[in-house]
Amino acid sequence: MIVVVDYGMGNLRSVQKGFEKVGCDAIVSSDAKIIENASKVVLPGVGAFRDCMRNLEERGLAEPVIRQIEKGKPFLGICLGLQLLFEESEEFGTYKGLGVIKGKVKRFPAMDHLKVPHMGWNSIKKTKEVPFLADIKDESYFYFVHSYFIQPEEDVAATTTDYGLEFVSSIWKDNIFACQFHPEKSQSDGLKILKTFGEFN
């Protein structure tokens, strides 16, 4: 069973509905036991890094999520769910993340003609072939809403996206696929990713 981790940071329903649209059952749960027994884990997230991390920890869900990743269960991180995998974020001070991937989360610098947050549709450039993106053409468009971007310190980049600077818009490492964009809001290409993840063995 695909379990979407509910830690009080919204937007879970769209993700669950997205899976439904492609014929995959997903449940939303904040129960550590259910998360530990999931066959696949999805970590979405909206809001501030520190709030997300605090909520995960207060609800005792950080450990189960990390254990599932370590066990090799397919893991999908979306938006904050990508950023949380990293060691730390500079959002509102310095906050520690789950530390599953080496690297940091940085804020977009002030740039001429480009607004922060980066909010809207933008394209991805594949940097390597990734199973979770097998059905996605290079330069496809996805929906982004974020002010911070990841800077991995290991070779995990699956795609990059240009927004004034080239940032890593998704990563792939073993059983982990995580994206800055929102597949559940990215029309048919987004749904394809959910489908691939849902059917992945």
Added chain:
Amino acid sequence: MEIIPAIDLKGGKCVRLEQGDMKRDTVFSSDPVSMAKKWESLGATRLHLVDLDGAFKGKPQNQDIIEDIIDAISIPVQIGGGIRDIETIDEYIAIGADRVILGTIAQKSPKFVIKACDIYHERIVVGIDAKDGKVAIKGWAEVTSKSAMELAAEYEDYGVAAIIYTDISRDGMMQGPNIETTRELALSVDIPIIASGGVSSIDDIKALLPLVNDGVEGVITGKAIYSGSLDLKEAVELAGKYRTHYSAD
């Protein structure tokens, strides 16, 4: 630039009002979910939902239908109308709203806007209704001496993600958008502006397109796509489907 279809909800139906007058409504569809799917299938990359009953009563009245719409499509949705407390924002975000739009409350209570932005930064959009660049309040009944630019600068300070700028002398009147005031507003702030009001034809879209460089990331269209004077698919293709921003070079 995003071409954003509006679905204005009144009594569970998709309607359009003329100049914000609840009595001057035209019902376009009694099935807003099908309407939403139709706009998505024609290439819309975002929908703009307005709970008109909510706006008039001061609290949401069409949540069930809004939930059905969000569930039925896979594009971001922004919602406004009657959002006056954090709980309502929580509810809309929880059912999958991408952004919520604050109207009346934003002018009455800067504190509320600041609080909402603190909790949901990047997801709070504020509407500014204006006539010839001056802010209109009380359901457009009164035009103040405050300039839209002044108000926009305040909202930017509060942390809102974008501003929906409606020229009330143009809304629903299909007289063409107010290009100059929209551009001036966009240039005066660093947050994106979404233009609203007055689009009636593909020529209006053409006139707005250069403003993407000034920070106008989208345009909301209602009556024009329902009456057929604007072909949504054509507009989306012309605007460059996903080009909500681009570098100046």
